[in-house]
Structure formats: structure tokens, C-alpha cells
Amino acid sequence: MRSLQPLLASLSARLRRRASRQLMGRAGAACLLGLALCASPIARADTVAEYRLKAAFLFNFASFTEWPDSLGDTLTVCVHGEDPFGASLDGIAGKPIGKRTTAVRRTLSADGLNGCDVVFVTQPVISNLPRIFDQLAQRPVLVVADSPGATQRGVMLNMETSGGKVSFAANLSAARRHGLNLSARLLSLATEVIQ
Incomplete structure (x- = not known):
């Protein structure tokens, strides 16, 4: 699981950037950010x-x-x-x-x-x-x-x-x-x- 952490961290960062670019509003951005933080094997x-x-x-x-x-x-x-x-x-x-x-x-x-x-x-x-x-x-x-x-x-x-x-x-x-x-x-x- 540790070997996937850098990839998951990168995915999390990309999803955070995408959420802010799409101006989804606070609720949508929080949902997407929560998903990225939970993304694990x-x-x-x-x-x-x-x-x-x-x-x-x-x-x-x-x-x-x-x-x-x-x-x-x-x-x-x-x-x-x-x-x-x-x-x-x-x-x-x-x-x-x-x-x-x-x-x-x-x-x-x-x-x-x-x-x-x-x-x-x-x-x-x-x-x-x-x-x-x-x-x-x-x-x-x-x-x-x-x-x-x-x-x-x-x-x-x-x-x-x-x-x-x-x-x-x-x-x-x-x-x-x-x-x-x-x-x-x-x-x-x-x-x-x-x-």
C-alpha cells in the first residue's frame, strides 16, 4: 500500500486542482476533495x-x-x-x-x-x-x-x-x-x- 501512496497523492492533488478550476461551489469541491483523500487501494x-x-x-x-x-x-x-x-x-x-x-x-x-x-x-x-x-x-x-x-x-x-x-x-x-x-x-x- 505504501508504494501506491505517491500515485494517490498525485491523484489527490490533481482532483483538488480540477475542483477549484471547475468552480463547482464549496459543496461540490468538498465532495471531490473528500473523494481524493479517500482514494486508496x-x-x-x-x-x-x-x-x-x-x-x-x-x-x-x-x-x-x-x-x-x-x-x-x-x-x-x-x-x-x-x-x-x-x-x-x-x-x-x-x-x-x-x-x-x-x-x-x-x-x-x-x-x-x-x-x-x-x-x-x-x-x-x-x-x-x-x-x-x-x-x-x-x-x-x-x-x-x-x-x-x-x-x-x-x-x-x-x-x-x-x-x-x-x-x-x-x-x-x-x-x-x-x-x-x-x-x-x-x-x-x-x-x-x-x-
Whole structure:
């Protein structure tokens, strides 16, 4: 958890700056600031802030994944299905992850997943996992979801909300099959790791 503190501190500072720039008023700025201060590997979630936190988790997941050198200069995060993140995910666009810059894309079709490096599979389309994995083949793509049992179905990282907290499970075996290695620091925070 300590190794993620600098990243979380940076996220907190960015959210504070964004809150003041958007002139949301004191109540909105206080809510956003409170969210940033609570953002941790296991953080409080409610219906308003849940996907804001999950967007931060997606960024952390990508940051703590070892990517092949052949990937290029851009790390593209794609949302497959109806987008639950809204503008929250757009906040990571342009942010650096290692030597790469982050881009964000949305697609309703599995055919639109070409060029994606991280794919978040939304709950309404989780039943399409076989088609999604066929489309991705064995390319180095990190597949993330927030659906019950998704890690057992091949998703590499699955966020879970329980008791007002967001946590995640990892499928290390699936990640390695796709040529990705998940950081030991990330795996140490997972509630479950499938070897």
C-alpha cells in the first residue's frame, strides 16, 4: 500500500486542482476533495463516486502492469459497452504511464477493440467475453471488469464493491497468457489472486 501512496497523492492533488478550476461551489469541491483523500487501494464507494474511484483504479492497474516494449507511445484505455464512467475516465487521457501517454476510447462493438491496450468490459456486455477474447486473440491487452465471477472467466482484474468499499481480484495466469505481468505490489493488494 505504501508504494501506491505517491500515485494517490498525485491523484489527490490533481482532483483538488480540477475542483477549484471547475468552480463547482464549496459543496461540490468538498465532495471531490473528500473523494481524493479517500482514494486508496481499498476505498469507500457510493453511487455517485463509485466510477470516479474505478477510473483511478484503471489508471493504477495500467501503471502497475509491465507492458511489452513493442507497444508504442500511446496506451489506449477502451470502455466496451455502455460507458459508466462518463467524464471521470476522460481525466486520465493524456496522463503518462511510464514512457507512454494515455488515451481513452469507447466502443459498443467487439470489432472496435482493435488498438486497445486496456479494455474495461461493462456489466451489461460481460456475457460477450468469449467474443471479446476472440477479437483480442493473444495480444497484450489488459482486460478489466466489475462483474461477479469475471476473474474465473478470464478477466485479468475484476473490481468488486462490497460493504461500501471497492477492492479487486486478479487473474495472474490470464495476464501472463496475454504477455502481461502484473506488479507484485499490485497483486499484494488483491483480495484474491488466481495463479
